[in-house]
Amino acid sequence: MGDANDADELLDSVILKVITKSSDNFGSLLLKALREAQLDYFKTEQRRRKRFELSIDNESPNSEVMERDGDERPVETAVELRQRKKRTDQLKLIDSLTRSAKTDTATTTIVEAYLFAPLDAKPTEIARSLGIHHETVKRKLRRLARRYDANRFGDVREYLAV
Structure with missing residues (x-):
């Protein structure tokens, strides 16, 4: 949130306060x-950023790159990638x-419905959207989850919500 100057100022002020206490x-x-x-610094900085919108905060970090290159498509950030x-x-x-x-058509239909459904579905x-019983959906998903091989695919937490 801050830079080296903010850190130095914070350290100096804390040292001065501690010195006064014997x-x-x-x-x-x-x-x-x-x-x-x-x-305390992080809390106040978060509050300040919520309350005051600065023009430097609104500028995209790649705006200078786009102006120099003349390219209209935005450069993807590391998070988006x-x-x-x-x-x-x-x-x-x-x-x-x-x-x-081993996968039947009902399971593939359920998985496709999940792919196109909202994230919190x-x-x-x-x-309800497929017109089948909810326990059937749960059973099919559990059966599909049993086929997950951690040795082959890695840790399951890596595949969870983006």
Whole structure:
């Protein structure tokens, strides 16, 4: 949130406050005061950013690059690239799980409905949209989840919500 100057100012002010207090354990008092000052700084900076919208905060970080290049398409940030890669990995996983011979048409229909449903969709909503019982949806998804191989695909937490 801040830069090196803000950190130096914070450290200097905390040291001055701790020096004024006479204590036997200067080190622990300094660490505690520094931790509290840091948390206080983050809280006030977050509040300031919510209340006051600055023009420098509104500018996109790539605006200078776009002006120099004359290119109208925005440059993707690292977060957007990571989210896109994660989504592709999720789709590959779903495809490999549903491609096997053990998957019936109902399971593939349920998975496709989940792919096009909102992120917070529940099994009952998916079942209602497909016109089948919600327990059937839950059973089919559990059966599909049993085919997940952690040795082959890696940790399941890597595929969860983007």
